Amino acid sequence: MISAADRAEALLQVVTESLPRAEHRPGQIRMARRVAQAIAAGERLVVQAGTGTGKTLGYLVPVIASGLTTVVATYTKALQDQLAEVDLPLLQKVLNDRHLADPFSWAVLKGRNNYLCRQRLHEIETRGEELELEDASRGVRNEVRKLVNWSAETDSGEMSEVPFPVSDSAWRSVSVGSDVCPGKLKCAFGDTCYTELARDAARAANVVVVNFSLYGLDLEAEREFLPEHDVVVFDEVHELEDVISDTASVMLAGGSAANVAEAVRKVLPSKKVANALATSGRDLDTALTDRKDQRLSNPLPTDLDIILRGMKEQALLLADALASVADETPELLRAKSATKRLSDALHESLSTDSNRVAFVTGGDHPRLVSAPLSVARVLAPVWLSQTAILTSATIPRSLPDRLGLAIDAETRLDVESPFDYETNALLYLADDLPDPDAPGRNRALHARIRQLVQYSDGSALVLFTSRKAMREAVDELRGALDDIAVLSQDDMGKKALLDAFKTDIRSCLFATRSFFQGVDVPGDALRLVILDKVPFPMRTDPLLEARRDLLGQSAFMQIDVPIAAATLAQAAGRLI
Structure with a gap:
């Protein structure tokens, strides 16, 4: 009987030979074989696959060969789009006809707010002027009308498929x-809900593509959103810790209370408690404004503790009042859901759990987090119950431990990039610049950027760790690079900006952290x-x-x- 590894390698060969430029990639083969073995054995495997390995096919082929239901979770939309628009359609086309006993299917599933809500559409069509649209600008009203019309044409109701700009x-x-959604069983449109239809498609698929946020929310909701699955693949896993930390976090702001108060006022005759909750929110x-960007004590400072306990009592009173309303309208169901969500957030925020830390973030709109x-405790159910493949081009050695995953030499695979860096790339370290905080640093940095961009004759991606630093460089260098155009992240949306950069191959693009990954500019358009x-x-x-305090000197x-x-x-x- 053929082994899982041999089967995966054979199918991978079929796929690569179908490509216009078939390449033999030993690293990709090693990866596919080891992933197949891990799936067959029910292991947790970490694969660091260097740029150019072809890692998506390196895990998708053994996943499909196994026949097991798999969720592939990614960090960036760019990778999600690559899987949905390139890799999975290719594998379906090449493998389904003759090479698989049972053809495989796939689906993309997103969070609920990525889909039209039929109940909201119904309310807008029947009582639009009575809803919050009465405070909307004319432009927003026109967009909403176009969305209502589009809802009669779309099968998916998915935001990314809207054929016109939408704010x-x-x-x-x-x-x-x-x-705020009451759920399929309590909604009049539950049977035709776009989100529920997407979930039905996901439950019927062999491979389901999601992002890290939805996977984290599914864990928080005790597996309510995603279909049952045997295997999970975390691609771009170096970002998983931060995303799971975010989805496991609780956020509170004055606006949270105001939104609940507004929802409750629509269904309760007495406004007294709702008004009191809104006041507590203020x-x-x-x-919070007095504590911007501060880490808070555990337990919380007394004044915050008093405010939150008052809000919790008000939310409980509202929940009791809502429970006594007989007519279960959509507005009532939304008010109940929002009130419960606020009560849960208040309960969590008042917790003195030593595994949590409270702080204030949000700038001009402060939030208590x-x-x-x-995140080890959050991810523990995954490591206990499922085969898991964790992969990325760069995986810090300490990451598996921070995720709560025990890894040894047998369950970690390093696949080197096939690129010849020594021949095709050059690393330049400017060791003569002033220290980052020293006087004259910016002037020297801008002069060096100018030299390097002129040496490369443009085609440069210039990345900054802060938007302030980027803007200072743009102000200094725009117009100072002869006929080399300077494009800035502030100029336009990301897709339009990348299109402009690729079109003018002598331009240079100044950007911040959102361009550190998920950006692919092939050929001569990017040389530096x-x-x-x-x-x-x-x-x-x-x-x-x-976290540094916990680790001490080794932090x-x-x-x-x-x-x-x-x-x-x-x-x-x-660059590569």
């Missing part, structure tokens, strides 16, 4: 989040990548600050250096 305000008017905003110090400095995480990040090497190294490698990888 966030307009989309919020026709969609709902999971926090008190919370004031208390309660986040886990470690510049980073303004090593991208260490902020020393003032409250969550990292708390810099265990937290800051691995994060900086992975970010640096991802940014440099835009």
Whole structure:
């Protein structure tokens, strides 16, 4: 009987030979064989696959060969699009006809607020002027009308398929989040709900593509959103810790209370408690504004504790009042759901769990955040119950341990990049520039960027660790590079910006961290990548600050250096 590894290698050969430029990639074969073995044995496997390995086919082929239901979770939309628009259609076309006993199917599943809500559409069509649209601008109203018309044509109701520009305000008017949706069984449109139809398609598929956020939310909701699956693949896993930390975090702001109060006022005759909750929300905003970007004590400071306990009592009173309303209208169901969500968030925020840290973030719109110090406990059910493949081009050695995953030499595979870096690439380290905080640093940095961009004759991606540093460089260098155009992240949307960069191959693009990964500019349009400095995480990040305190003297090497190294490698990888 053929082994799982041999089967995966044979199918991979079929796929690669079908490509216009068939390449023999030993690293990709090694990866496919080892992933197949891990799936067959029910293991947890970490695969660091260098740029150019072809890692998506390296795990998709053995996944499909296994016949097991698999969820592939990614960090960036760019990779999700590559899987859905390139890799999976290719594998379906090549393998389904003659090489698989049972043809495989796949689906993409997104969070609820990515789909139109039929209940909201119905309310807008029947009572549009009575809803929040009455406060909307004419432009938003027109967009909403176009979305209502489009809903009669679309099968998916998915935001990414809308064939015209849509503002966030307009989309919020026709969609709902999971926090206010009453669920399929309690909604009049549950049987035709776009989200539920997408979930049905996912339950019928062999391979389901999601992002890390949805996977994390599914864990928090005790596996409510995703279909049961035997295997999970985390691609771009170097970002998993931060995303799971976010989805396991609880956020509170004055606006949270105001939104609940507004929802409740629509269904309760007495406004007294709802008004009191809104007032408490304003008190919370004031208390948080005084503590911007601060890590908080455990238990919380007394004034915050008093405000939150008052809000919790008000939310419980509202929940009791809502429970006594007989007529279960959509507005009532949304008010109940929002009130429960607020009550749960208040309960979690008041917790004195030593595994959590509270801090204030959000700039001009401060939020109280309660986040886990470690995500190991959150991810433990995954490692206990499922085969898991963790992969990326760069995986810090300390990452599996931070995720709560025990890994040894047998369950970690390093696949080197097939690129000949020594022949095709050059690394330049500017060791003569002033220190980052020294006087004259910016002037010297801008002069060096100018020299390098002129040497390469443009075709440069210039990356910065802050938007302020990027804007200063753009102001200094735009118009100072002869006929080399300077494009800035502030100029236009990401897709349009990359299209402009690829079209004018002598241009240079100045951008920040969102361009460190998920950006693919092949050929001569990109010949130079510049980073303004090593991208260490902020020393003032409250969550990292708390994690550093736990680790003591080893914190810099265990937290800051691995994060900086992975970010640096991802940014440099835009060139290859």
